[in-house]
Amino acid sequence: MSLFQKLMIQNGRKVALESGDHAFMQGDSNSNIYFVQSGLLKAYYIRADGKEHIKSFLPEGSIIGSMVALVDGDPCTFSLVASEPTTTIALPYKILADAAQSDIGLANALVGFLGTYGKRKEQREYQLLSLSAEDRFALLVETMPDIADRVSQADLAAYIGITPQALSRIKRRLK
Amino acid sequence: MSLFQKLMIQNGRKVALESGDHAFMQGDSNSNIYFVQSGLLKAYYIRADGKEHIKSFLPEGSIIGSMVALVDGDPCTFSLVASEPTTTIALPYKILADAAQSDIGLANALVGFLGTYGKRKEQREYQLLSLSAEDRFALLVETMPDIADRVSQADLAAYIGITPQALSRIKRRLK
DNA sequence: GCGACAAATGAACCTCGGTTAATTACGGCG
């Protein structure tokens, strides 16, 4: 377990979520950072036309927060919901950032967290720009096989960026 | 100018690039972080099939590096090329990260940089997942009007994620 | 102004994914 995770567990507040409960909704003012102890969270956008797109699945061990909310205090750009009974540790980012001003260990732990976050988003950007829907599905199955089993087909499709029907077609093609 | 930019200028090495020169290529081992003093850089992927996709345009004032290369020392996942005569400041990330271990001001400056980077990638992810090609083009014209003038139609299209022909069609529709 | 080359546009055809709606699995549960 990373130093950063330890810090969160020591200082954070425990938040338990039932399946379907939201940690925060798109538009909320919530600059908490969440550590997932058990269960599964789903981060998603609602578009203007009502469609849902999934940013990421967050299984046990993940850390998540809306970066624009954390950094600038803006409203969250996405919603965070439990898709299984989930226990999390919540901690206001400001507390971390403030404490980091005088605690060099914490500041470097934050650097580690933000670096990892940036790396993950860089990879996702690559996937969205350079891979077809079929490739993205194959990659998901390969890299997160457990997730593919734990969520519905509709959610998988929303993560890949297509409709459930299109995903069904892809699965048929691959067989 | 941010503290982070000042630090880079003080400690970095000046690198001048002619139009078409590369700072690094996809696959290179290059964990420098670059600050763009003047000109314009273009960060892009080459896909397996030879197609080019543009990650981002980096005008004066931008800071860029391959996050996976910076954090893990892995090969760069994209190439960085000058699309105008450009002057940059290059600084190995490891020097920053190491110095941050004992310099709390620097560590917090790094936190600021990484937070901003993550925020930018979060927004890009949203655009790629939730907007149509036409919407992404309109947004680009609105938020970076200068860039739209400085680069070729082909590069604009590669940034949006479509072909130059499709971009031409979109422009016609908008008129 | 003219030739040459690159950039941009246009047209014809194709493919993939979206849309809508019907059909088929797959659980609980009385």
Next chain:
DNA sequence: CGCCGTAATTAACCGAGGTTCATTTGTCGC
């Protein structure tokens, strides 16, 4: 076992964008 609600699949049709190639428009160097 049969019923019902949900998830998943299939089918038919449409539209946006890709592909290929031709044409037009710039934009230089002379």
